[in-house]
Structures are given as C-alpha cells and as structure tokens.
Amino acid sequence: MTSRNAVVAPGRTAVAKRGRGPWPLVAAATLVVALIVVSLTVGVYDLRAQEFGSEMSWITRVPRTLALVLAGAAMATSGLVMQMLTQNRFVDATTSGTTEWAALGLLVTVLLFPAATLATRMVAASCAAFIGAMLFMTILRRIPIRTMLVVPLIGIMLGAVVSAVTTYLAVQFNMLQMVGTWFMGSFTAVVRGRYEVLWVVAIVTLLVFVLADRITVAGLGKDVATSVGVRYDLILIAGTALVAVAAGVTTVVVGFLPFLGLVVPNVVSMIRGDNVRSNLPWVCCGGIALVIVCDLIGRTIRMPFEIPVSMVLGLVGSVVFITLLLRQRRG
Amino acid sequence: MASIVRLADTGLPPLAPAPRLGWVTRALPIVVVFALALVLAILILSYGNPAPFGSSGYWTIVRSRSGSLATIALVAVCQAVATVLFHTATSNRILTPSILGFDALYVLTQTALVFAFGTAATGLEGIPKILAQSGLMVLFATVLYGWLFSGRRANLHLLLLVGIVLGMGFGSVSTFMQRLLTPSEFDVLSARLFGSIGKANLDYLPFAAAFVALILIFVWRRRRRYDVIALGRDVAVGLGLNYRREVVTILVLVAVLVSVSATMVGPMTFYGFLVATLAYQFARGDRHAEILPLAIGIGLVALLGATFVLKHVFAAAGLVTVIIEFIGGLLFLIVILRKGMR
Numbered sequence: 070m071t072s073r074n075a076v077v078a079p080g081r082t083a084v085a086k087r088g089r090g091p092w093p094l095v096a097a098a099t100l101v102v103a104l105i106v107v108s109l110t111v112g113v114y115d116l117r118a119q120e121f122g123s124e125m126s127w128i129t130r131v132p133r134t135l136a137l138v139l140a141g142a143a144m145a146t147s148g149l150v151m152q153m154l155t156q157n158r159f160v161d162a163t164t165s166g167t168t169e170w171a172a173l174g175l176l177v178t179v180l181l182f183p184a185a186t187l188a189t190r191m192v193a194a195s196c197a198a199f200i201g202a203m204l205f206m207t208i209l210r211r212i213p214i215r216t217m218l219v220v221p222l223i224g225i226m227l228g229a230v231v232s233a234v235t236t237y238l239a240v241q242f243n244m245l246q247m248v249g250t251w252f253m254g255s256f257t258a259v260v261r262g263r264y265e266v267l268w269v270v271a272i273v274t275l276l277v278f279v280l281a282d283r284i285t286v287a288g289l290g291k292d293v294a295t296s297v298g299v300r301y302d303l304i305l306i307a308g309t310a311l312v313a314v315a316a317g318v319t320t321v322v323v324g325f326l327p328f329l330g331l332v333v334p335n336v337v338s339m340i341r342g343d344n345v346r347s348n349l350p351w352v353c354c355g356g357i358a359l360v361i362v363c364d365l366i367g368r369t370i371r372m373p374f375e376i377p378v379s380m381v382l383g384l385v386g387s388v389v390f391i392t393l394l395l396r397q398r399r400g
Numbered sequence: 401m402a403s404i405v406r407l408a409d410t411g412l413p414p415l416a417p418a419p420r421l422g423w424v425t426r427a428l429p430i431v432v433v434f435a436l437a438l439v440l441a442i443l444i445l446s447y448g449n450p451a452p453f454g455s456s457g458y459w460t461i462v463r464s465r466s467g468s469l470a471t472i473a474l475v476a477v478c479q480a481v482a483t484v485l486f487h488t489a490t491s492n493r494i495l496t497p498s499i500l501g502f503d504a505l506y507v508l509t510q511t512a513l514v515f516a517f518g519t520a521a522t523g524l525e526g527i528p529k530i531l532a533q534s535g536l537m538v539l540f541a542t543v544l545y546g547w548l549f550s551g552r553r554a555n556l557h558l559l560l561l562v563g564i565v566l567g568m569g570f571g572s573v574s575t576f577m578q579r580l581l582t583p584s585e586f587d588v589l590s591a592r593l594f595g596s597i598g599k600a601n602l603d604y605l606p607f608a609a610a611f612v613a614l615i616l617i618f619v620w621r622r623r624r625r626y627d628v629i630a631l632g633r634d635v636a637v638g639l640g641l642n643y644r645r646e647v648v649t650i651l652v653l654v655a656v657l658v659s660v661s662a663t664m665v666g667p668m669t670f671y672g673f674l675v676a677t678l679a680y681q682f683a684r685g686d687r688h689a690e691i692l693p694l695a696i697g698i699g700l701v702a703l704l705g706a707t708f709v710l711k712h713v714f715a716a717a718g719l720v721t722v723i724i725e726f727i728g729g730l731l732f733l734i735v736i737l738r739k740g741m742r
Contacts, residue, residue: 230730387568394558
C-alpha cells in the first residue's frame with residue numbers, strides 16, 4: 070500500500086479484456102450519440118410545438134450539447150494525461166489545484182483589465198493554470214518518497230491556499246458573488262456566440278491522441294523514457310501545457326467540473342487495463358457520457374429550474390472516488 | 401518541530417521520557433500567551449473608541465464590542481479543544497475534524513433538517529432544536545468516522561483523502577439541497593449557516609457558553625486519561641483503559657464542539673490545525689494539562705490579533721477567517737511536505 074508508484078497497479082494487467090474487435094467501442098459510441106440526441110430534445114422550450122423551434126434549437130440546444138461534448142472529452146483526457154505524467158492515479162485538475170490557479174488568473178485579469186476580451190481572459194487563465202501545474206510538478210519532484218496518497222493531498226492543499234487568495238481578492242473588490250457564479254460549473258449560459266472558443270479544447274484532445282504513446286512512455290519515468298529515446302522534459306512540459314489549456318478554457322467558459330478527469334480514466338482502466346492509446350477513445354466517450362448524464366439530471370430534476378452540472382458531478386464524483394480509495398484499502 | 405515529529409502518526413510512545421521540569425517552566429508559555437490575549441482583548445475593547453473615556457457612549461461601544469469578543473473566545477475554545485482531542489483519539493497530529501469534513505457535515509445536517517421539515521424547522525427553537533441538530537450530527541459523525549477509524553489497515557493519508565473528498569461531497573449535497581429549497585426556506589437556512597464574528601447570534605451565546613464550560617470541566621477531569629490514550633491503542637488497553645469507549649466519547653465531544661463553533665462563525669478548515677500545531681511547538685511537555693490551555697491561549701491570540709490588525713490596520717474586518725485559512729493552509733502544506741520527506 071505504501072509506495073505504489075508504478076503506472077500499472079497489480080492485478081490490472083495491460084492485456085485485460087482486449088482483442089474483441091471494435092464492436093464494444095462502436096456500442097459505446099452509439100450510446101453517446103443516443104445521449105446527445107436526448108440532450109438535444111430535453112428542455113423547457115418545446116421545440117416542435119412552439120414557433121421559432123428550429124431557430125431556438127440552433128441558438129441554445131445545439132451549442133449547449135456541443136459544449137458538453139467538448140468539455141467532457143477534454144477534461145477526461147486531460148485527467149488521463151495528468152495521471153500519466155505524475156505517475157499517480159489520483160491526480161487531475163481538481164486534485165492538483167490546477168483549476169484554482171486558472172480561477173485566480175481569470176480574476177486577476179478581470180480586476181486589472183476590466184475590458185479584457187474573452188480570448189485574453191482565456192489566455193491568462195491558461196497561463197496561470199500552467200504556472201500552477203508546473204509548481205505542483207516541481208514540488209512533487211522534490212519529495213523523494215511519493216506515496217499514492219500524499220500527491221493528491223499536496224495538490225488539494227495547494228488548491229485550498231490558492232483559492233484563499235482568490236477569495237481575499239474577491240472580497241476586497243466586492244466580487245465574491247460574481248466569482249461564485251462564474252466558477253459554478255454550469256452549461257446554463259452556454260448559447261450561440263458563447264461556446265465557440267471551446268473548440269480550442271477539441272484541438273487539445275486531438276493533440277493528446279497524437280502524443281498518446283510518448284505520454285505513456287513518459288509515464289514510466291524519466292530514466293525509462295530517456296533510454297527509449299523520448300525527450301522526457303519536452304513531453305512533460307507539452308503535456309502540462311495541454312492540461313493547462315484545457316483547464317483554463319473550460320474554467321472561463323463553463324466553470325469548475327469537479328472529479329471528471331479523476332473518475333472516468335480510473336473506471337476505464339479498472340475495466341480495460343492500462344493501454345493509454347486504446348483507452349483514449351473510451352475515456353473520451355466516458356467523459357462525454359458522464360457530463361451529459363449529469364447535465365440531464367440537473368436539467369430535469371427541478372424543471373423549469375436548473376441545477377448546475379458541477380453539483381451533480383461533485384456528488385457522483387465524490388462517491389465514486391471514495392469507493393476507489395476504499396477498494397485500495399482492501400486490496 | 402521536535403515535538404511534532406516525536407508523536408507523529410506512529411502511535412508509538414515518545415522515544416525518550418520527557419525531562420522533569422518545574423511547574424514554573426511549564427506554565428510560562430501558557431501565562432505569556434494568556435497575558436498577550438488579555439492585552440489584545442483590552443485593545444479591541446478600547447482602541448479607536450470615538451466617545452470620551454468614562455462617558456455613557458464609551459461604555460455602550462465597549463458593551464457592543466464585547467459581544468464579538470465573547471464569540472471569538474468561544475470559537476477559540478471550541479476549535480482548540482476539539483482539534484487537540486481529535487489528535488489524541490486518532491493518535492496523530494495531522495487529521496483534524498474540520499479537514500475531515502466535520503464542518504461540511506454540520507452544514508449538511510442543517511440543510512437536511514430544513515429540507516425535511518421546511519420552514520417548520522424554525523418551530524423547533526431553543527433547547528429542543530439545539531439538542532435535535534447536535535444529536536443528529538453526533539450520531540452521523542460517530543457512525544461514519546467510527547467506521548473509518550476502525551479499519552485495521554487504516555492508513556493516515558487514505559483517511560485524510562477520504563475525509564477531504566467526503567467534505568467536498570457533503571458540500572455538493574448541501575448546495576444541491578439548497579437549490580431545491582423554496583426562497584423562504586433558504587432564508588431560514590442561511591440565517592443559521594452563515595455566521596461571522598461581527599454578527600454572531602448573541603441570544604445563543606450564554607447557552608452555548610454554559611454548554612462549552614460543562615464540556616471543558618468534563619475534559620479537564622479526564623486529562624490524565626487522554627494522556628494515556630495519546631500513547632496509542634495498544635498501550636492504552638495494556639494500561640487498563642476502556643479504549644473504545646473513550647474514543648467514542650471523544651468523537652461525540654468533538655462533534656458537539658465543532659457544531660457550536662460552526663453555528664457561531666461558520667466553517668473554518670485550518671484554524672484548529674494551526675492552533676494545535678503551534679501549541680505542540682511551544683509546549684514544554686506532552687501532557688494535556690499543558691497542551692489544552694496553551695492551545696486555547698494560542699487560539700485566542702490568533703483570532704484576536706487577526707481581528708485587531710485587520711480592523712485597524714487594513715480596514716478589512718470581514719476577512720479574518722480568510723487570512724487564518726491562508727496561513728493555516730500554508731502551515732499544513734509545510735507539515736505534510738516534511739512528513740512526505742521522512
């Protein structure tokens with residue numbers, strides 16, 4: 070239990086349940102498409118009965134669903150990347166303080182340049198997230214003994230300290246309520262014209278697919294990676310930058326999405342083993358499906374009002390995460 | 401750091417017997433801390449009072465300020481005693497009730513009560529209400545954390561992580577329920593949840609103070625038992641203590657103290673940790689007879705000092721808890737990093 074640093078945990082071999090052809094993945098993708106269709110049809114405004122139906126659907130329903138797909142896929146894959154780079158199963162943007170840094174960056178930008186455009190804010194948030202993620206990695210390198218559980222603890226505490234600074238600033242400038250609304254992860258305000266920047270995270274996801282093998286090798290540690298000819302430091306920085314961009318952009322557009330990057334990759338690798346390249350499509354599908362389901366729950370449970378997706382995610386995510394942790398205890 | 405490292409999370413007795421110290425040496429830090437607290441209290445009451453000394457206006461202002469002073473004192477006592485006892489019961493000095501989500505649990509209990517009974521929950525005023533909500537909280541805390549700590553392979557970091565995530569989860573559930581409340585129910589709830597040092601409910605104060613005083617007497621009478629429990633389960637059982645009963649009693653006390661403190665000023669995650677860690681640092685020995693008063697004194701100085709400085713130097717009195725959280729969080733990070741390196 071103490072120092073299980075290896076990427077492949079005992080009992081979860083890479084060969085588990087593979088070689089059945091593409092059919093399971095096709096089934097999963099069909100399920101995701103079905104969820105997307107459901108997401109398009111559910112809502113207070115009845116698209117068929119009322120006039121402007123098709124227009125409304127292009128103004129709110131389609132952008133919202135696209136935003137769900139993009140954010141879900143990006144956060145889930147960036148969680149996977151984080152877990153490979155830190156060689157730790159329990160790290161993602163939530164448990165490494167990355168989203169808190171993004172929030173701080175966003176707040177500081179808004180305070181310094183109130184007229185900043187959405188693009189400027191995103192760049193600032195991503196830069197702050199990058200600084201935070203690199204700081205986290207640096208601290209991790211300075212600890213010789215990295216147990217499975219100390220790593221996320223340090224990340225969570227770092228996040229707590231950073232968000233205390235954010236709260237301080239927000240209180241000083243009387244922005245506390247606004248900050249609360251910004252960072253409450255929710256797709257309510259996503260309409261045409263407000264989601265398009267999320268396509269940036271689609272690029273991030275694609276880049277993760279391209280770099281998948283190298284990230285896998287980097288996950289085996291610096292020595293192994295260097296000996297097979299991978300430029301470890303470069304991959305580390307590239308991976309961290311990808312995660313930072315995903316976290317920064319998602320935070321600016323929709324807010325915090327807790328536990329998404331943590332739960333999905335872990336569940337996928339529990340079922341399928343640890344081959345990153347073949348797991349990536351599954352992680353994408355899983356992320357999209359989880360976000361859409363949580364959003365649907367939030368939308369329907371108290372119609373015509375909405376419950377932000379981050380609350381449903383926080384609830385589902387913490388239960389799954391604790392189950393994962395306690396399984397470790399028994400194992 | 402010496403005293404932190406010695407007991408740490410091993411549950412083993414100290415390596416060397418504590419040197420024999422005269423009571424004057426032992427009491428010195430406690431006396432110093434309480435003297436400092438007294439000076440700060442007088443400063444808070446009298447500094448920057450616009451009315452001339454001795455006039456009736458002067459005393460009115462002093463009286464209104466003494467309300468927040470009493471709140472601070474009560475919170476300091478609750479958090480310090482709860483954290484030190486919790487450290488004793490779990491034989492380590494990192495886990496604290498707030499980090500493990502006790503505060504979030506309190507918020508959840510309150511929300512659940514309003515969720516279940518609606519505005520009728522206001523009908524339960526006074527002693528029945530307090531008994532009902534404390535009872536619910538105590539029951540929940542004892543079952544949940546008793547179960548978590550009873551595991552044989554209970555790993556310190558695992559518990560800590562589970563506790564933090566539980567806290568986040570409780571937070572999500574509470575916010576979730578709050579969204580489902582009607583506006584009038586939400587008003588009832590927020591009146592209960594979001595206290596602060598400036599506007600604590602003073603009607604509740606005498607009752608809470610009496611209650612906490614009773615707990616303090618109870619704890620003080622058992623201070624020697626707690627010294628034994630701090631030595632860890634095996635030693636305590638070997639010395640003839642009913643270990644399980646004592647630990648459950650402590651968990652109940654902690655739940656009550658945390659709920660009193662949370663009612664007064666709302667959740668504060670790292671304050672207890674900060675206070676207890678500093679107390680271990682400055683204490684001359686490991687006995688509860690020294691650590692408990694010292695922790696209370698440090699808690700008083702920290703809160704009073706932060707209040708005074710923020711009010712008169714930075715003109716930002718609402719931020720006391722945020723500042724303490726920031727410093728406490730940094731300290732916590734440092735302690736964790738040092739333990740990670742060992």
